[in-house]
Amino acid sequence: MTVGDRDRAVVAEWEAHAAWWRREFTGGADEEYVEQILPLVEASLPARGTVLDLGCGDGQVGRYAASPARCVLGIDAVRSQLTAARAVDGPLFAQGAIADLPVASSSVDAVVCSLVLEHVADLAGALHEVARVLRTGGVLVVVMNHPLLQTPGSGWIDDQVVEPPEQYWRIGAYLREVTTVEEVDDGVELTFHHRPLGRYVNEAGDRGLRLEHLDEPAPPASHLERYWNFSRADTIPRLAVLRFRAG
Ligand SMILES: C[S@@+](CC[C@H](N)C(=O)[O-])C[C@H]1O[C@@H](n2cnc3c(N)ncnc32)[C@H](O)[C@@H]1O
Structure with missing residues (x-):
């Protein structure tokens, strides 16, 4: 696995904080995942085929998406995330860097990047690899903190x-x-790494990944009650979910 120089520090951060991530965001701990991210990803994926869950963490997205008709492989650069992922029955997991995937070209039907690309310095390298491994007509689903409304x-x-x-x-x-x-x-x-939304769309488009659909869901009601005491909080999305098609 080759992690680019600029992403090495990020991998070290995630190695240090993997247990925190699992405790706070996985296994039903986070309503945004339970009520929005997992169902939105599931709904965006093709019903059958091979799915790569890139930056899979402890594998919650891949496990949710897996079905008898969908074969999921989770890939993450961080060993402690993969140890946790492999401790539960479900998809296969492998170590790999998003800009250097251990996957054959034109071999997968869908790729998911859930809350990953904003941690990746080499966006162009990551999208180049995604475009390389997707077969023609394949789908890329990106979940991210909304680049406009969650700007630092x-x-x-x-x-x-x-x-x-x-x-x-x-x-x-x-x-x-x-x-x-x-x-x-x-x-x-x-x-x-904060980038305007157009950077993601255009970097993907330059690699033959065409934006097909954008979801900007209102925060879930339980989240609004727990964190935000503002009457218009339901008008400001926290997430953007983008679906691209490989041409
Ligand atoms: C916010 S977590 C999201 C985990 C998972 N996708 C989810 O939604 O539950 C970000 C994950 O991206 C992984 N990651 C960050 N940079 C990476 C890179 N360059 N290559 C592979 N994985 C990376 C981290 O190790 C971490 O597990």
Whole structure:
């Protein structure tokens, strides 16, 4: 497995925080996964064929997508994620870097990248590999933090100074591509690469992956109740789910 220089630090971060990820986001711990990400991915995939779950983590997406008609292979660069993935019955899992996949060209029907590409520095290399392994007519499903509405520096503003008081969602510097290291939980620092949405669409398009569908779901009701005490929180999506078709 060859992880590019720029992605080596990210792999080390995930090695350190794999247990945190599993505890907070997998096995039913996170309503956004249970109510949105898993069903949206499942609905975006072809009903049968070979599916690669890239940056699979502990394998929750691949396990959910697997069926008698769908053969899933999960790939992740991080050993501790794969150890957890293999501890549960289900798909096969292999170690690999997203920009250097141990997979034959034109051999798979679908690829899923769930909350992965925003951690990958070499976006062009990753999409080149995805395009290489997908057969003609195959599907790429990308789940990501919404690049516009979750730009670094975005968030609710509760302005009590103006009369009447206003609550609004501030958007950060959307057009500025920036790499940030964010403390997402106590002692958990992760690298994120912010890019405008057009960068993803155009990098994919340049490699023959044509955007077919975009979902921008409202946050699930349980999430709104738990985290956001703003009356318009259901109007600001946290996620974007993109489906591309290999031409
Ligand atoms: C936010 S987690 C998402 C895990 C899984 N896709 C899910 O939705 O449950 C990001 C995953 O991407 C993996 N990852 C990050 N950079 C990678 C790279 N360059 N190659 C392969 N995996 C990578 C990390 O190890 C981590 O497991």
